[in-house]
Amino acid sequence: xxxxxxxxxxxxxxxxxxxxxxxxxxxxxxxxxxxxxxxxxxxxxxxxxxxxxxxxxxxxxxxxxxxxxxxxxxxxxxxxxxxxxxxxxxxxxxxxxxxxxxxxxxxxxxxxxxxxxxxxxxxxxxxxxxxxxxxxxxxxxxxxxxxxxxxxxxxxxxxxxxxxxxxxxxxxxxxxxxxxxxxxxxxxxxxxxxxxxxxxxxxxxxxxxxxxxxxxxxxxxxxxxxxxxxxxxxxxxxxxxxxxxxxxxxxxxxxxxxxxxxxxxxxxxxxxxxxxxxxxxxxxxxxxxxxxxxxxxxxxxxxxxxxxxxxxxxxxxxxxxxxxxxxxxxxxxxxxxxxxxxxxxxxxxxxxxxxxxxxxxxxxxxxxxxxxxxxxxxxxxxxxxxxxxxxxxxxxxx
Numbered sequence: 019x020x021x022x023x024x025x026x027x028x029x030x031x032x033x034x035x036x037x038x039x040x041x042x043x044x045x046x047x048x049x050x051x052x053x054x055x056x057x058x059x060x061x062x063x064x065x066x067x068x069x070x071x072x073x074x075x076x077x078x079x080x081x082x083x084x085x086x087x088x089x090x091x092x093x094x095x096x097x098x099x100x101x102x103x104x105x106x107x108x109x110x111x112x113x114x115x116x117x118x119x120x121x122x123x124x125x126x127x128x129x130x131x132x133x134x135x136x137x138x139x140x141x142x143x144x145x146x147x148x149x150x151x152x153x154x155x156x157x158x159x160x161x162x163x164x165x166x167x168x169x170x171x172x173x174x175x176x177x178x179x180x181x182x183x184x185x186x187x188x189x190x191x192x193x194x195x196x197x198x199x200x201x202x203x204x205x206x207x208x209x210x211x212x213x214x215x216x217x218x219x220x221x222x223x224x225x226x227x228x229x230x231x232x233x234x235x236x237x238x239x240x241x242x243x244x245x246x247x248x249x250x251x252x253x254x255x256x257x258x259x260x261x262x263x264x265x266x267x268x269x270x271x272x273x274x275x276x277x278x279x280x281x282x283x284x285x286x287x288x289x290x291x292x293x294x295x296x297x298x299x300x301x302x303x304x305x306x307x308x309x310x311x312x313x314x315x316x317x318x319x320x321x322x323x324x325x326x327x328x329x330x331x332x333x334x335x336x337x338x339x340x341x342x343x344x345x346x347x348x349x350x351x352x353x354x355x356x357x358x359x360x361x362x363x364x365x366x367x368x369x370x371x372x373x374x375x376x377x378x379x380x381x382x383x384x385x386x387x388x389x390x391x392x393x394x395x396x397x398x399x400x401x402x403x404x405x406x407x408x409x410x411x412x413x414x415x416x
Contacts, residue, residue: 021051021137024395025117027130032110032119036092038160039070044092044126048154051133052077055140057152062172064157064164072157072164076173079136080149086409087151087183088132089166089367091158094121095384102386115392122390124383128186129154131378131395135402146410151180158363166363170370180371182337182409184402185364188380189356194394195349195401198341199375201357202365203251203282204329206289206322210235210300213317216273225271229263230309231316232275236261238303239279239296244287250331251284251357254292284357289326296320327361334372336412341374344404348397376401 021027030051036042049059057077065071075092097107097120105111105118112118121127129152136150153173157165190196212232217225236258247253258279265272283292297320304316332338338355345353353376367373378398382388 020054021133022141024131024134024399025392027051027133028117028122028127028390028395029110031092031126031130032117032121033108034092035108036094036121036156037096038093038157039072040093041073041156045073045075045154045156048075048092048129048133048152049077051137052152055079055137056145062169064168064172066163069161069163072155072160074156074165074169075154076151076169078149078151078178080145083148084181084410085149085151085179086406087153087180087367087371088186089153089183089363089373090125090129090186091155091165091363092121092126092129093156093159094124094126095159098386104387107388112392116389117392117395118387118389120388122382122388123188123378123380124388125187125377127390127395128188128377128398131398132184132186132402134399135406138399138403139406143407146406148410150406151178155363162363167366170366174370182334183364183367183371183373184341184405185362185367185373185375186377187362187375188378188383189375190377190379192379192381193351194379194397195345195351195353197356198338198345198353199357199359199362199364200338200355201250201331202327202329202359202361203254203284203357204287204289204292205280205282205327205361206292206296207278207280207326208296208320208322209276209278210318210320211274211276213319214271214273214275217271219269219271222271226310226313227271228273228275231304231318232261232277233309234303234306235300235316235318236277236279238299238306244281244292244295245284248284248286251329254281254283254287256281282360283329285329285331287329289328293322327365330365330368331357332368332372332374337372337374337409340408340412341376341405344401344408345376347404348401
């Protein structure tokens with residue numbers, strides 16, 4: 019049966035130059051793996067004014083429940099300096115037990131292994147007593163506007179319903195079996211602009227230095243901490259990510275200064291409450307006269323970035339225990355259940371069904387010479403196969 023070998027699967031996927039927004043042949047390669055297994059494969063193109071069209075794939079095997087979704091993306095980030103690669107980034111060459119190529123771990127490797135696991139399950143046990151679907155986007159590494167979010171709605175509008183989802187992102191920091199992601203922190207970004215009065219640096223009383231207004235506002239957002247964390251999440255953390263003044267002259271007091279920030283927040287907050295807290299802190303700090311004695315409150319404005327990411331935590335014990343048990347059974351390791359790291363497309367999926375994430379070791383993702391250990395491809399395939407048997411078995415008796 020085709021697709022049983024994760025190494026061959028990954029080779030075929032890597033050799034498709036699917037740098038966002040290009041499909042690059044990757045979805046066609048995946049369709050060629052899934053169709054012989056009995057999957058019904060559909061290709062959906064999502065559009066948005068001002069954005070590139072994105073081709074996505076949805077494939078389903080089976081017509082009844084329980085229904086397990088595997089989600090991921092075939093698009094990859096640019097290769098960077100191609101001359102710095104040990105092997106051409108889309109060649110999938112193997113050296114010293116590792117396959118090199120853009121997307122090897124993020125996340126064509128996870129897709130290749132899950133396809134192999136499904137193929138082996140069908141070969142050994144027949145089709146599962148339920149349904150398996152692949153929900154694969156080409157826009158995860160890009161703006162994520164025409165990808166998973168629209169593909170989910172498209173499928174749901176057609177009547178698709180899911181009982182659980184596994185996302186194949188590279189979740190392990192060091193060794194396969196280290197970590198399962200059971201949630202993600204929320205993310206809010208914004209830009210604060212402070213307005214002052216331009217003037218000569220030698221006559222500060224005639225000017226109002228916007229930098230003096232900016233500093234207490236930025237400090238107030240970074241201190242004190244927003245919270246101390248929860249049992250499931252680390253403490254929320256805000257970072258000022260850029261400061262822009264745009265003043266080339268050293269003897270001119272600037273009239274405007276701005277800074278951008280991003281906060282990753284836990285389930286102590288919602289996007290709305292964390293925004294309210296940021297506004298409260300800014301308003302309080304605007305009256306701080308430490309750097310501006312005798313002045314009126316700082317004049318500032320804030321612009322929020324569009325589409326904040328919402329915090330979520332998966333509490334579906336059947337899903338988590340099936341995956342955790344499979345990892346331990348294959349590797350002997352008990353994986354940590356984590357909510358660390360950045361955002362992923364799981365933030366969209368959580369609105370449709372319980373979702374967890376588990377994939378390869380992510381140490382080389384987005385790097386020159388991105389690569390994966392051949393042994394890890396086989397191990398991950400075995401973990402996914404064990405998970406399939408456990409999850410469908412648990413679902414059948416629940």
